[in-house]
Amino acid sequence: MELARAGDEDAFAALVRTHQDRLYAVALRMTGEPHDAQDVVQEALLQAWQHLPTFRGDARFSTWVTRIVVNRCHNLRRAARPVQPLPDEEDAAATLPSSPAAETLAVSARRREAVRQALLALPFDQRAPLVLTTFSGCTYGETGRILGISEGAAKVRAHRARRALSDRLREWK
Amino acid sequence: MTAVPGNEENAAPGGAGGGDRLPCGASVDDLFAQVTAGARPRDADHQRTCPHCRAHLAELQELWAPVEALAAEEVRAPAGLLQAVMAQVRELSRHTWYAVLPGPTGSTRVAARVVGAVARLAAESVPHVTLALGGGHTATPPGGTPDPDRIAGQESESATDVGVAGTRVVVDVQIAVDYGVPIPQVAEQVRAQIIRHLDAQTGLTASEVDVTVVDVRPPGTAR
Known part of the structure; x- marks a missing residue:
């Protein structure tokens, strides 16, 4: 018994190693905070371990554990996060030149920061499908399975999120 | 970089019919899906020559570039995560x-x-x-x-x-x-x-x- 459990732990460590970067990336884009992201992923993996016996077989591990991560991001947001201040409009105008030729490395970094902020400003129902598709490369089908919605709904929400994100970025230009 | 694989996913919802259109008749929604979700152009030949489409696509691409840049950033889990778990x-x-x-x-x-x-x-x-x-x-x-x-x-x-x-x-x-x-x-x-x-x-x-x-x-x- 002890041996079997030790074997389980090794197998689980291998699973964690395989999925940790992708899970952390999802959590980071969802929360915007490296610290929160790490907490979320650690807790989610622990939860996955505890429920491993109930999981076996009925879904892909990555789908299942990503779902736990996303749910935890949702709860975290509801529990604690104050509303992110948006970049000041004039600052944004000053730091985000519209001509690509004028871009320096620093400017492109600032523009990515603007995307990060805009992402956090999206409601959860849009942010989650956008993070999963555009940032994590999930298909709409996979995104739907993770979020517990249909493929069509995932597609509609991701599209709406891209619209909202681009509207926000356009405002900030 | 397009982050959405799978050809069957290419049409934007609602992109087939109504919505805003450019003076040339191209759907603004279609062009948006093309840039932001890797959708295939509805009429590639038209786009290559149409000034309206080209201007609009250029504007969208510039707007969306930082999103793709952020998505392309390599994110790695912190070193201590596996051990802590x-x-x-x-x-x-x-x-x-x-x-x-x-x-x-x-x-x-x-x-x-x-x-x-x-x-x-x-x-x-x-x-x-x-x-x-x-x-x-x-x-x-x-x-x-x-x-x-x-x-x-x-x-x-x-x-x-x-x-x-x-x-x-x-x-x-x-x-x-x-x-x-x-x-x-x-x-x-x-x-x-x-x-x-x-x-x-x-x-x-x-x-x-x-x-x-x-x-x-x-x-x-x-x-």
Whole structure:
């Protein structure tokens, strides 16, 4: 018994190693905070371990554990996060030149920061499908399975999120 | 970079019909999906020559470029994450046993730590016995020397170790006793008390109770 459990732990460590970067990336884009992201992923993996016996077989591990991560991001947001201040409009105008030729490395970094902020400003129902598709490369089908919605709904929400994100970025230009 | 694989996903919802259109008739929504979701152009030949389409696409591409840049950033999990998770996993698997009491209309599961708590309290109810709770006490590292003023549980866990299989449990309890008392008798009392309490409170049978006396202390010393 002890041996079997030790074997389980090794197998689980291998699973964690395989999925940790992708899970952390999802959590980071969802929360915007490296610290929160790490907490979320650690807790989610622990939860996955505890429920491993109930999981076996009925879904892909990555789908299942990503779902736990996303749910935890949702709860975290509801529990604690104050509303992110948006970049000041004039600052944004000053730091985000519209001509690509004028871009320096620093400017492109600032523009990515603007995307990060805009992402956090999206409601959860849009942010989650956008993070999963555009940032994590999930298909709409996979995104739907993770979020517990249909493929069509995932597609509609991701599209709406891209619209909202681009509207926000356009405002900030 | 397009992050959405699969050709069947290419049409934007609502992109087929209405919505805003450019002067050339191209759907603004289609162009948006093309840039932001990797959708295939509805009319590639037209787009190559149409100034409206080209201007609009250029504007969208510039707008969306930082999104793609952020998505392309390599994100790696922090170095300590795996270790932290596995440390917690190992800690958990030590204490996630359940005793199962089958019944006619469903089974009752008793977590090992409940059994451990019952055993610990039972042992503590025996005169001249004190038991360590790891919480605020010094833990003894494996192979280390026990702190003479404290008895230590395993790494801030309770001093009671429990193995559970079905309705039979094996309890391994560490106790401290007052100095001067007859240790074998006290240990026997502890054993009997644990068996009695477990049976009364949980319905479980203690098939084995191993008592380890790890410390003596002057009578009247607070735990």
